[in-house]
Structures are given as structure tokens and as C-alpha cells.
Amino acid sequence: xxxxxxxxxGVRVVEERLPSTDQHPYNLPFLQTLDLTIDSAVTxxxxxNGSGKSTLLEAIxxxxxxxxxxxxxSDLGAAHAPDGVSALAAVLRxxxxxxxxxxxxxxxxxxxxxxxxLDARAADPEFVRYGDPYASYGGRSLHVRSHGEAFLSVIQNxxxxxxxxxxxxxxxxxxxxxxxxxTLMHRLVEAGQSQxxxxxxxxxxxxxxxxxxxxxxxxxxxxxRLEDTTHFEITKGMLxxxxxxxxxxxxxxxx
Numbered sequence: 001x002x003x004x005x006x007x008x009x010g011v012r013v014v015e016e017r018l019p020s021t022d023q024h025p026y027n028l029p030f031l032q033t034l035d036l037t038i039d040s041a042v043t044x045x046x047x048x049n050g051s052g053k054s055t056l057l058e059a060i061x062x063x064x065x066x067x068x069x070x071x072x073x074s075d076l077g078a079a080h081a082p083d084g085v086s087a088l089a090a091v092l093r094x095x096x097x098x099x100x101x102x103x104x105x106x107x108x109x110x111x112x113x114x115x116x117x118l119d120a121r122a123a124d125p126e127f128v129r130y131g132d133p134y135a136s137y138g139g140r141s142l143h144v145r146s147h148g149e150a151f152l153s154v155i156q157n158x159x160x161x162x163x164x165x166x167x168x169x170x171x172x173x174x175x176x177x178x179x180x181x182x183t184l185m186h187r188l189v190e191a192g193q194s195q196x197x198x199x200x201x202x203x204x205x206x207x208x209x210x211x212x213x214x215x216x217x218x219x220x221x222x223x224x225r226l227e228d229t230t231h232f233e234i235t236k237g238m239l240x241x242x243x244x245x246x247x248x249x250x251x252x253x254x255x
């Protein structure tokens with residue numbers, strides 16, 4: 001399988017744009033030396049909570065002309081979620097092999113906001129004159145599905161060719177549905193016109209063949225093998241020997 005990224009080739013910090021402040025997001029450990037080369041059609045950001053995975057993904061969305069709050073370019077300016085601006089994007093510079101004609105930023109935490117945006121459009125006579133807002137999302141309100149079903153419906157119906165950014169999709173997907181997502185990603189990547197950047201804690205999603213795993217637990221953002229991630233090590237150890245892990249957890253809590 002050819003995994004050369006068709007669109008986004010990398011992102012780096014422009015040092016002269018950095019403000020003289022230690023406030024978030026400018027205090028993220030990786031930012032001062034950020035020069036990330038993307039060499040795979042599937043790139044996976046891994047690391048602990050608070051390490052900056054989602055913040056960088058938001059910035060990439062803004063730099064790719066996708067709404068920081070989630071959605072496609074047609075949703076720019078919709079203001080359907082609290083986060084509408086990426087402060088980090090202003091100090092970064094992306095490199096593209098070519099600009100994608102389409103794309104989508106899927107954010108687990110704001111998916112309900114987006115579902116409500118579609119419902120508002122469906123209730124607006126001025127909007128529906130130009131088409132069915134549900135047409136690209138399975139033909140009906142996302143609110144009439146479970147969170148996981150709505151999430152997968154967006155992916156199955158909206159994703160075709162382009163740059164797709166996924167922020168913790170496992171938050172809405174069962175392990176079986178995560179396998180369905182991997183299958184869809186594989187099919188789109190094999191066609192050669194799709195690229196994914198995924199921020200995740202899911203070892204299942206990290207198994208994508210030949211994916212570039214980037215560790216945010218090190219400020220240099222090094223490549224990392226699946227087997228060397230703490231997510232894999234803890235999940236494997238817990239499932240293989242839950243009693244041993246629980247003994248360790250209870251011993252620690254007693255200290």
C-alpha cells in the first residue's frame with residue numbers, strides 16, 4: 001500500500017511570530033522547535049492528555065481552511081461550537097504537496113453542536129431552498145442516532161477524497177466501530193486521494209498499517225512504534241494480567 005501523503009507535507013513554527021508569553025498554547029513544550037514532516041497518508045498523534053495533540057490538530061485545521069469547531073469548508077463561519085479560532089495557527093506555517101479540494105475536521109467533543117447546526121439549517125426555509133442539509137450525512141438528523149452511530153454516519157457518508165482530521169474519534173466508537181473506521185480509512189487511502197491526521201488514545205486506531213505515529217510525550221515529537229507507546233503497553237498488560245495490574249493500582253493508592 002502506497003502511503004505517500006497527497007496533501008499536507010508538514011508544519012513548522014515561525015519563530016519571529018511567537019509572542020513573548022508563557023500562556024497556552026505558546027507554552028506547549030514542542031512549540032519552540034516544531035518542524036514536523038509528515039511522510040505518510042495516515043499520521044497518528046499519540047501522547048498523554050494535555051500534551052498538545054488536539055491543539056496542534058486544531059491549528060492544522062485552520063491552516064487547511066477547515067473550521068476549528070469541526071466540519072467542512074462550507075461550515076466556516078457557522079460558529080456552532082465554543083472554539084472558533086486557533087491561536088496556535090497564527091505562529092505556524094504549513095507545507096502542502098498540493099491543496100486538497102475537500103476536507104473535514106471531525107471533533108468528538110463538538111459533534112452534538114454540529115448535529116444541532118444541521119437541524120437548524122433544516123428548519124430554515126432560506127437554507128433548504130439550496131438543498132437538503134442532511135444529504136451528505138445519511139439523509140436524516142444526526143440527533144436521532146446514538147453518538148457512535150452519528151459519528152460513523154458522518155464518516156461513511158461525508159468522507160470521499162481530501163484531507164481528513166479526526167480528534168479522538170474513539171470517544172464515540174465502540175471497538176467494533178473503530179474497526180469499521182479503519183476499514184474505511186484503508187479503502188480511501190488506497191485510492192490515493194485521501195489523507196488522515198488522527199489524534200487518539202486508541203491502540204486499535206494506532207495499528208493502521210504503515211501509519212506514522214508521532215509521540216507528543218517528547219517535545220521533539222519523534223516517530224514511535226506502536227509497541228513502544230504507553231497506550232499499547234498498558235492495554236496489553238491490563239488485558240493479559242488484570243489481577244497484577246489491580247494489585248499495583250491498589251498498592252499505589254494505599255501509599
